[in-house]
Amino acid sequence: MPFRRANAIAEGDGCAAGRSISAPRLLAPPQCSTSNLALADSGRSAIAQCMANSDNNWRLWGERDPYYGVLASPRFRQDSIAANRQIFFEDGQAFVGHWLVEIERHFGGLRRRRALDFGCGVGRLTIPLSDHFATVTGLDISPGMLDEARRNSADRNIEYLPSDDALSRVDGTFDFVNSVMVLQHIPVARGMAIMSRLLARVRKGGVCLIQVSTKRNHGWLNELLYRVRHQLPGGQSILNLVERKPINAPVMQMNEYSLDAVLALFRTHGFEEMLVRHERHGSTDAAMIISKRV
Numbered sequence: 001m002p003f004r005r006a007n008a009i010a011e012g013d014g015c016a017a018g019r020s021i022s023a024p025r026l027l028a029p030p031q032c033s034t035s036n037l038a039l040a041d042s043g044r045s046a047i048a049q050c051m052a053n054s055d056n057n058w059r060l061w062g063e064r065d066p067y068y069g070v071l072a073s074p075r076f077r078q079d080s081i082a083a084n085r086q087i088f089f090e091d092g093q094a095f096v097g098h099w100l101v102e103i104e105r106h107f108g109g110l111r112r113r114r115a116l117d118f119g120c121g122v123g124r125l126t127i128p129l130s131d132h133f134a135t136v137t138g139l140d141i142s143p144g145m146l147d148e149a150r151r152n153s154a155d156r157n158i159e160y161l162p163s164d165d166a167l168s169r170v171d172g173t174f175d176f177v178n179s180v181m182v183l184q185h186i187p188v189a190r191g192m193a194i195m196s197r198l199l200a201r202v203r204k205g206g207v208c209l210i211q212v213s214t215k216r217n218h219g220w221l222n223e224l225l226y227r228v229r230h231q232l233p234g235g236q237s238i239l240n241l242v243e244r245k246p247i248n249a250p251v252m253q254m255n256e257y258s259l260d261a262v263l264a265l266f267r268t269h270g271f272e273e274m275l276v277r278h279e280r281h282g283s284t285d286a287a288m289i290i291s292k293r294v
Contacts, residue, residue, distance in 0.1 A: 054186055055141050060250035062144025069145070070121040070181070072252070089152075092124035093131075095180075099290065100132060103207050106275055107292040110207055116174040118167075118198055119182025120160065123149035129178065130156045137170055139163035165194055173203035177210075184213035184286065185253050192257075192265065199269040202293045208271075212257040215285040222283075226254075254284050266291055 061069030067076040067088060075084040104110055112133045117126040120138030122145055130136045130153070138160045140146050146160045153160070161169045177198050183191040195210065202208050218226060228235040230253055240249045259276075266274060271291040279286045 054253055057250040057252070058140075058142045058185065059144065060248065061252075062140075062142030062146075062148070064144075064250065066122050066142075066145050066148045069142075069250075069252075070124055089124060089127065093128040096125055096128040096132070099209055102275065103209070103290055106290070107207055111175045111205065114172070114174045115176040115178065116170065116198075116201060118163065118177070118179040118194075120149055121145050123152045123158070123160075125178060125180060126158055126160075127153055127156060129176075130158050133157075133176065135159070137161060137174075139167070139170065165190065165197075167194075167197050167201065170201070173201055173206065175203060175206045177202050177206070177208040180209065180211045180288075183211070183257070184255055184284075186255065187253070188255050188257055191255065192261070195262070196265055196269070199266060199271065199293075202269070202271075204270070204293050207290060207292050210262075210289045211286055212259070212262055212289070213254055213281075213284050213286045214259050215256055216254055217283045217285065219283075259287050262287070262289070270294055 058069070065078045067081045067085075068074075068078070070076070071088065071091070074080065076088055081088065100110070113135070115129045115133040115136045117129060117136065117138045120126040120140045121142075123138065126136055126138040126149065134157065136156075136158045138146075138149060138158055139162070140149070140160070141163045143162070146162065149158075149160050163169075179195075179198060183195060186194065191212075195212075198210070199208065216223060216226065225239065229239050229251060230236070232238075236251055237247050240247050263274060263276075266289070270293050272294055274289050274291040277288040279288060
């Protein structure tokens with residue numbers, strides 16, 4: 001199926017580079033004024049206050065099982081990563097190569113001076129980005145992830161920095177801004193605010209690659225357990241004990257973003273057309289979005 005420009009959200013699903021994918025379509029996002037784009041209503045804000053602390057969980061993943069925290073496959077558990085380390089990084093290299101080709105095929109040549117990787121983890125995508133850009137900045141909330149990324153990136157043109165919601169440790173704009181399998185783990189109201197700041201960091205003529213999860217398809221029982229774990233005060237600790245895990249065993253949120261709201265946010269930052277690929281990761285629907293700022 002060829003790519004085509006449309007005024008409606010693309011249908012179909014796909015998956016990451018290296019697997020079968022359906023052809024994405026270029027989209028014009030829905031019109032939405034800034035005043036109408038509430039990042040979250042009061043109900044979502046109240047839920048966010050009760051949700052398990054995503055930053056604390058991510059710090060624990062960095063300390064205990066950093067590679068699995070990045071790609072949740074048994075092969076990348078702490079006791080298995082040594083045998084599968086090459087596979088882990090080759091997957092990241094293939095992913096970056098695939099999407100840079102897609103970007104230039106649809107939006108033309110990309111200036112390759114500065115790149116930003118938000119939620120860089122152990123450097124799975126940051127390291128291959130440094131093969132394509134003069135300088136790369138990686139941001140992550142987890143000190144353990146950053147330490148591991150630095151060990152993986154010796155002599156690379158990469159600066160790893162602690163992240164915060166304001167992106168206060170980075171200066172200027174970037175030719176390419178990347179955030180993949182990150183925002184899904186952040187409550188929606190907070191994630192939309194961070195996304196707005198990431199989009200503002202894309203220079204005019206630059207491009208971004210942003211992924212968000214859009215729907216959990218857990219079934220009613222697993223959805224109930226998810227809500228108990230993530231939205232009920234103490235739920236994470238209670239279910240950890242029931243499952244015979246350490247009481248503070250880390251978990252991963254999988255938050256549902258409105259694709260309409262995300263595309264409208266892109267519009268407010270000067271992104272007029274998007275290439276959207278719908279994907280299914282396990283039981284979760286997601287959208288991969290690339291766009292050029294004009």
